[in-house]
Amino acid sequence: MTMPAVDTAPDAPQPHGDDLWWRSAVIYQVYVRSFADANGDGTGDLAGVRAHLPYLAELGVDAIWFTPWYPSPLADGGYDVADYRDIHPAFGALRDAELLIADALRLGIRTIVDIVPNHVSSEHPWFREALAAGPGAPERERFWFHPGKGPNGDEMPTGWVSNFQGETWTRTTNPDGTPGEWYLHLFTPEQPDLNWNHPDVRREHEDILRFWFDRGVAGVRIDSAGLLIKDPTLPEVPERPAPGQHPTEDRDEVHEVYRTWRRIADSYDGARVLVGEVWVPDAKRFADYLRPDEMHTAFNFDFMSRAWDAAELRTSIDLMLDAHAPVGAPSTWVLSNHDVTRPVTRYGREDSTFAFATKRFGTPTDLELGTRRARAAALLTAALPGSLYVYQGDELGLPEAELPREVLQDPMHFRSEGVDPGRDGCRVPMPWAGTASPFGFSPDEASEGPWLPQPADWAARTVEAQEADPGSMLRLYREALRLRRAEPGLGDGRLRWLEPAPGVLAFARHDVVNVTNLSDAPVELPAHDEVLLASAPLAGDRLPPDSTAWLRVRPGSSRSRPDAP
Template sequence: MSVLDAGTPEQASADALWWRSAVIYQVYVRSFADSDGDGTGDLRGVRQHLQYLKDLGVDAIWFNPWYPSPLADGGYDVSDYRDIHPAFGTLDEAELLISEALALGIRTIIDIVPNHVSDQHPWFQQALAAGPGSPERERFWFHPGLGENGDEMPNHWVSNFAGDTWTRTTDPDGTAGEWYLHLFTPEQPDLNWNHPDVVAEHEDILRFWFDRGVAGVRIDSAGLLIKDPTLAEVPENPGPGEHPTEDRDEVHDVYRAWRRIADSYEGTRVLVGEVWVPDAKRFADYLRPDEMHTAFNFDFMSRPWGAEEFRASIDLMLAAHAPVGAPSTWVLSNHDVTRPVTRYGREDSSFAFVKKRFGTPTDLDLGTRRARAAALLTAALPGSLYIYQGDELGLPEVELPTTLLQDPMHYRSGGVDPGRDGCRVPLPWRGTAAPFGFSPAQASSAPWLPQPDDWSALTVEAQEADPASMLRLYREALRIRRREEELGDGTLTWLDDAADGGSDVLAFTRGERFLCVTNLSATAVELPEHDSILLASTPLDGGLLPTDSTAWLRITPS
């Protein structure tokens, strides 16, 4: 086992439950910081800003896939799971980053993509060369087509990226061959998890990265691995475990095996699932004590702005997690989702991929005020907190020219959906003009996606100098969260006057001395009795809490 496993033995054994209250910062490497001026963020750029993350107050960094990839889907089309994309750096540099971050008290979580690989992965290239009926093809979902000449797809499963889920191959003699399954793009062929090679390969990948000191893995599309081998069509109303490609019961065997591997290492190595399962009971099944540690809670993020919706989501998720003893996670956005300051400024402030459209009007002042309130609300909830890079700066979603879009969701939607590139624009660090410190002054290339010209007020440099900035709000919130023993993992108690669910004010206590109040009504409201104000997302108005605002209060134990 590597000396980088988890720092010193003392560090490895300390705080085994760190993950239950952790603040985890998502780094989209390509857009974080470019150290060599080629327009692409890299690991050296992250290493140069580790102190920024330390000052922000995070406990761990989650990296989107940093592996070699043709980048047909932003790196989620992996061609080699045991190396680093050359545009991002080297494996040695990744190990340096893991150890340097740990020296600052910051753990590293990496992304694992088990549902599919790149079509450039050696396995898939071998499968194409080997031909129908070969052992190499059994690692994937190759299948003859339907119809007289095999011209029809094997079934009509729906793609997560719109468009078809099957692509037909061409045999060496130029004739049309078998079809292969891809729930995402054709460049991402799905693996067959019934095959022992697939199981063994991913278990070895886990060990490879745990040996290099990572503290956990985020599991992409965790509920999609197992498919119905009969290729049955999707039922009109599938019952629990009946969908042919989603949330099948057998998937839990995979994660029980992974948990055994994680638990075999010194120190807590966490499994974090990206689990899009609407049924709360089915969702909680992934978090049983012998499976994943946590899973992303997307329910809160998808709700429209409003006290009733937020209260319902909080109650739903806390109730779902309680039977398995797992902490909930709270997240306002990620690399796939419209940024909060834009989303909360829209007439429809919920999130759904099918609702993303060009030219949707947004009130950024309203959205920013609400995003500040939501930041304090979620940071006060029980469990762990995820922050997507740039949300701490209040960055808006960027509507890019269609000629610059790279996200396959845009192209596979027929150009209707703007895709996800708008939340992936490189971060602004300093200065008054692009690239705003993302790249060095004498960079040879512009950033891979262009930054808006008016981002000078949103740079880290500008916000550090502004006590009222979003960045300063986040830093103070995380400082208080770390200091207050009642925050993080634990219980929540709603105030009696908000318990009927009909109030437009959300108020709850964490322990005996901390009270969080969020005003989602149309007018300013009086604060409950308190000793002092720890932090507020907006200045008070004559002692009243303004609309779309959150306050953290110190109270006297009753």
């Protein structure tokens, strides 16, 4: 049975303003558990976020994207959802979410919530009912229960490999204690995959969208958006699957799901946006998710996976702009998130690319170099056409925390048999003020320390310390986002490449020129009327290595407009 929808909150706010806000938006990602702890239990909560909304307004963001805030056993950081119509008790209550959405809107900040349609928690009522019902029961049809192979059913139904490494099937135990069927989980065993061929699954998620839209959220971020549909014949993965022929990824049938969701979003006043987490290497297939009747935008992961190299980054920028152009969708730009090694650390390594398979303990990092490059990258991405995502703490230049093994909680660490440090290093609680942990994350009288330990040297990286430092990363971000909002040439729109020296990226956006020096020597800046902002001090008209400058070239001045037709 589909769970009943809950009535709209009586004072549910409604998003307002420009229906195309999402094309140029600056969206700030909040990982609730690590943002701010109001009640002193060591875990971030919604009251903590509400208390810091003025900080986000001053930073200059247009929306907040919350990673899952629902009831969950937290086997995978909340991406194992047990109930979509409530809030995890450690974070607060549903009323806290409603008040937060309303408070944020009063400051001009919209809310985007995370939906995880591929799977639910093994503690979700549906899955518990399925286990209790036994083989062949209708309750099991909402999932992928299947007999095993071999004479006694002891072998997994397929050899599919998990996104978290390891096996994708777990065997159940029948009520009489005998070995039972297997169930599919592309992630951890605590995250059983839903069967999207079942009408209950589709109806339930459509009701979930309406539940949160009714409460005033401006959009949903769709986790693992390309994984929903599976081939019911359960074939093995071909060595080179043709487009749409992978048994679990990017199947053609998934697009009807998002066309239905778009119709629901469009039925509401004010733009309610669908943002996809779409890992699809083929540019054409990626763009298919962004057709006018499907998602509004999708995450661009290509850029943040590239090395700190001018040719690599230009290739990525061109690739993504070209991929979006046929469907008229804006690209998104992001340097990190709750799954990715932070840019200050990543850009300070010999291999500055990012791939889950290459993460290792003890990888050497030059944090001074990484910070310089992260400052330059912040301005570069903020100047590109489309929307910008900022992961909490990147505006402070936080590095990836090197945590002791005994405190790690991420399943990626354990499923790699301890080789991968996992993602906890980018999830360490935010430092707000003071000279010692909890650095203002929790009240002084807190009963518990932060759920993950904060490095002692973060005292120089707190919000309080950086607000007092004109050259800090925080002050750079604030000024960049202020200019981005004030300059009509930035945000959504077009880009025109200029041709500077080797190792330099330069492009024009109306009368603003971005110059990023990725070479190992200073370079002369192009002719300009004014330096709007630079990530590092200039030496006259010379831009140091690993730096970005934004320049003004005024229309009608003695210098021609760089992108004039």
